[in-house]
Amino acid sequence: MLSKKSQYAFKALTYLTERFNDGPVLISEIAKKKKIPLKFLENILLELKKAGILDSKKGKGGGYFLNKSPEKIKVATVIRLINGPIAMLPCVSLYFYERCKNCNEKHCGLHDMMIEVRDATLNIVENRTLKDLIV
Amino acid sequence: MLSKKSQYAFKALTYLTERFNDGPVLISEIAKKKKIPLKFLENILLELKKAGILDSKKGKGGGYFLNKSPEKIKVATVIRLINGPIAMLPCVSLYFYERCKNCNEKHCGLHDMMIEVRDATLNIVENRTLKDLIV
DNA sequence: TTTTAAGTCCACCGAGTTGGTAGAGTAATC
DNA sequence: GATTACTCTACCAACTCGGTGGACTTAAAA
Numbered sequence: 001m002l003s004k005k006s007q008y009a010f011k012a013l014t015y016l017t018e019r020f021n022d023g024p025v026l027i028s029e030i031a032k033k034k035k036i037p038l039k040f041l042e043n044i045l046l047e048l049k050k051a052g053i054l055d056s057k058k059g060k061g062g063g064y065f066l067n068k069s070p071e072k073i074k075v076a077t078v079i080r081l082i083n084g085p086i087a088m089l090p091c092v093s094l095y096f097y098e099r100c101k102n103c104n105e106k107h108c109g110l111h112d113m114m115i116e117v118r119d120a121t122l123n124i125v126e127n128r129t130l131k132d133l134i135v
Numbered sequence: 136m137l138s139k140k141s142q143y144a145f146k147a148l149t150y151l152t153e154r155f156n157d158g159p160v161l162i163s164e165i166a167k168k169k170k171i172p173l174k175f176l177e178n179i180l181l182e183l184k185k186a187g188i189l190d191s192k193k194g195k196g197g198g199y200f201l202n203k204s205p206e207k208i209k210v211a212t213v214i215r216l217i218n219g220p221i222a223m224l225p226c227v228s229l230y231f232y233e234r235c236k237n238c239n240e241k242h243c244g245l246h247d248m249m250i251e252v253r254d255a256t257l258n259i260v261e262n263r264t265l266k267d268l269i270v
Numbered sequence: 271t272t273t274t275a276a277g278t279c280c281a282c283c284g285a286g287t288t289g290g291t292a293g294a295g296t297a298a299t300c
Numbered sequence: 301g302a303t304t305a306c307t308c309t310a311c312c313a314a315c316t317c318g319g320t321g322g323a324c325t326t327a328a329a330a
Contacts, residue, residue: 002223004289010245011238027306035236040290046307059298060304075248088137101170103146109268110145113210113259120255124248133244139318162277175319181278193277194327271330278325287316296307 006083008036009044010133013078016054017070017130024056024063044082051081070130079125086125087118094118141218143171144179145268148213151189152205152265159191159198179217186216205265214260221260222253229253 002010011034019025027045031038045064048054055067066073079086080095087093091100092114103111137145146169154160162180166173180199183189190202201208214221215230222228226235227249238246 001220001225003287007224008289014245024305037290039292042306042308043290049306056306057298058296058304058306060300062298062305064306085136089142090136107270109270110149112270113263113268117256117259120259121252124252124255128248133248135242135244135247138316143318159276161275172319174321177277177279178319184277191277192327193275193325195275195329197276197327199277273328273330275328276326279323281321281323283318283320285317288314289312290314291312292310294307294309297305299304300302 002079002083005040005044006079008034008041009048009078009082011036012041012045013048013053013066013073013130014133016064016066017134020066020070024061024065026063030064047082048078053078053081066130070134073130074126075128075130075133076122076125078130086121087114089114092118094122137214137218140175140179141214143169143176144183144213144217146171147176147180148183148188148201148208148265149268151199151201152269155201155205159196159200161198165199182217183213188213188216201265205269208265209261210263210265210268211257211260213265221256222249224249227253229257 012030015030015034016025027042028038030036030045031041045054045056049056049064049067052067053073054064056062056064076086085093085096087096089100089111090096090098091103091111100108100111147165150165150169151160162177163173165171166176180189180191184191184199187202188208189199191197191199211221220228220231222231224235224246225231225233226238226246235243235246
């Protein structure tokens with residue numbers, strides 16, 4: 001399951017995608033419209049900014065905005081950033097790989113199955129962007 | 136990601152699948168062979184027993200064993216039992232469904248995408264059993 | 271019938287994560 | 301210089317995860 005934080009992140013990003021090219025959007029506006037706790041949203045947006053997905057402007061007329069166009073921000077990137085690994089096991093993760101202690105990965109049925117699951121998931125989330133999330 | 140508990144559960148179940156029809160297997164044997172902390176494994180096996188997947192026998196010659204044949208125990212069942220929802224969002228979960236507070240589910244791109252992910256995953260884990268995990 | 275092997279059960283624990291809040295600081299604009 | 305709005309640090313409660321300790325119960329064998 002995606003954490004609440006991830007769910008909030010996607011709501012906020014969806015909102016910023018709809019507002020893309022409208023200039024900076026206030027944190028408070030996003031929080032209000034998307035019903036996200038304000039201070040918690042601050043943390044999330046800051047994290048997204050540090051990762052280069054968002055940028056911000058201080059002072060009057062300031063706020064947050066997407067740093068690239070929505071079709072260049074992959075869903076998979078956001079999940080990995082806020083939620084962590086997409087794979088179900090560390091030993092089948094591409095970005096968070098860890099060797100499996102007690103199976104040799106060559107003859108492990110669970111391993112093989114989880115690779116299939118990972119690929120089926122990646123096939124979707126690697127090929128969708130924020131733009132695909134607005135209907 | 137599957138929790139460590141889930142990973143241990145699968146290791147133990149794999150072992151019991153290999154030993155199916157050999158009679159009860161000691162917790163201590165499973166723990167040793169699969170390198171799982173003994174007391175933690177106790178909890179896991181007990182939980183699997185309460186769910187009807189395993190059964191046990193007390194006293195000398197006792198131990199744990201599968202309650203049904205391995206090809207009748209689906210991977211999806213074990214994941215849901217020990218790890219929880221398979222879906223990435225509560226609003227697209229079949230067994231742990233919760234209504235989405237801030238999207239109407241009819242016009243939510245994230246929702247639609249996560250249904251695809253769920254189905255791709257279920258297509259694999261609903262059609263595999265413990266028997267498929269041994270190679 | 272006593273011993274003993276083995277599972278059962280329950281309480282507890284430390285560390286980390288999640289979800290969230292408070293408030294001072296800093297930068298940009300008017 | 302006042303105002304606006306993001307930045308940053310610190311903090312918090314609740315929960316989960318991974319794990320332990322120990323008393324209890326059952327059942328079989330001696």
